[in-house]
Amino acid sequence: MLERDGRYFLGVFDLACGFDLYRHQAVAEGEPPRRHWGNLEALDGLEVSVWGDGVLANDIPVAGGTITVPDHIGAVSEIEVGLPFTHEIYALPPAASDGSRPHGGNAVRLVSVTLRLQETGQLRVDTGRGLRDVALPVSALPDEKDALYSGDITLRALGWRRGSGGTVKSGLWRIAGALPRPFLLLGAASEMGVND
Numbered sequence: 001m002l003e004r005d006g007r008y009f010l011g012v013f014d015l016a017c018g019f020d021l022y023r024h025q026a027v028a029e030g031e032p033p034r035r036h037w038g039n040l041e042a043l044d045g046l047e048v049s050v051w052g053d054g055v056l057a058n059d060i061p062v063a064g065g066t067i068t069v070p071d072h073i074g075a076v077s078e079i080e081v082g083l084p085f086t087h088e089i090y091a092l093p094p095a096a097s098d099g100s101r102p103h104g105g106n107a108v109r110l111v112s113v114t115l116r117l118q119e120t121g122q123l124r125v126d127t128g129r130g131l132r133d134v135a136l137p138v139s140a141l142p143d144e145k146d147a148l149y150s151g152d153i154t155l156r157a158l159g160w161r162r163g164s165g166g167t168v169k170s171g172l173w174r175i176a177g178a179l180p181r182p183f184l185l186l187g188a189a190s191e192m193g194v195n196d
Helices: none
Strands: 002-004 007-009 020-026 047-052 055-061 078-083 087-090 107-120 124-126 149-156 174-177 185-195
Touching: none
Parallel strands: none
Antiparallel strands: 002 007, 020 078, 047 055, 047 078, 087 174, 107 149, 107 185, 124 174
């Protein structure tokens, strides 16, 4: 069961689509491609994301159970529609040398983080300078639905910070992404520097 803006929905998770409240539609055999698509009453009043013939469009309003595919995509023969969501992963805050409490007031910095990914289509990481897209070494274009990467990615970081704050969201890095592509983080290893 999903709750969105005070409305409740029954949903089934589908690994292939990457949307909440996913809908797939296609024109009947012999029909021409089109820009206007209906039968989306459950999403009425919301903004959806749309895959149209392999191209992604975001923030498409649903009015009267209908959407209009943007001009830059044009008429399409099939669409996948749904509500976008953002996944977020925070590193745990650095711990003191005995591991019993959060790191105190000493200056600490992230030197590097290595992320092990499996069949991942997008990676956005904040290592202290805000979220930035990380180019994944895939053979297809990053916006294509089949562009997935498996392997390790190492990112270096600059800058010091004083203490850790001790809260769950006060780690030295975080990952967040809203592209409706698969994301699977198998593990992370952080290298830190501490100034006594």
